[in-house]
Amino acid sequence: xxxxxxxxxxxxxxxxxxxxxxxxxxxxxxxxxxxxxxxxxxxxxxxxxxxxxxxxxxxxxxxxxxxxxxxxxxxxxxxxxxxxxxxxxxxxxxxxxxxxxxxxxxxxxxxxxxxxxxxxxxx
Numbered sequence: 001x002x003x004x005x006x007x008x009x010x011x012x013x014x015x016x017x018x019x020x021x022x023x024x025x026x027x028x029x030x031x032x033x034x035x036x037x038x039x040x041x042x043x044x045x046x047x048x049x050x051x052x053x054x055x056x057x058x059x060x061x062x063x064x065x066x067x068x069x070x071x072x073x074x075x076x077x078x079x080x081x082x083x084x085x086x087x088x089x090x091x092x093x094x095x096x097x098x099x100x101x102x103x104x105x106x107x108x109x110x111x112x113x114x115x116x117x118x119x120x121x122x123x
Contacts, residue, residue, distance in 0.1 A: 001053060002026065005033040011109050013044045019051040022059030030059065034066045043075040046108050050081035060095050067099060071121075076100075080108040 003026030004019040014037040022030060037045055045066060055063075067077035078100040082090070090096040101116040102108035 013046040017048040021054040023056045024058045027058040043070045045077040047079045
């Protein structure tokens with residue numbers, strides 16, 4: 001499925017909804033949307049991945065870059081609603097440890113319960 005990205009605001013978060021496959025063909029489109037969201041001072045990013053069916057290493061790099069930049073700017077970054085295939089890829093690559101992951105959008109917006117807290121710091 002071709003990649004589509006939708007950005008919006010809920011509560012104090014910039015919600016980036018990723019729809020389809022995140023691979024080298026569409027990763028620049030995701031990166032452009034991330035760059036726009038990172039223009040905020042102390043951005044609070046929330047990636048809704050409920051419709052993301054696949055992610056490759058280029059897509060993972062974009063998520064790592066977004067979260068690292070947001071945190072260095074005094075903001076936050078989290079993922080929610082991972083589908084089975086991207087979840088498996090994140091576990092296999094060890095990238096699950098880089099992100100705060102919530103089971104649902106409501107849990108993420110409320111600050112918990114968290115499914116998997118970040119256990120490594122991104123540089």
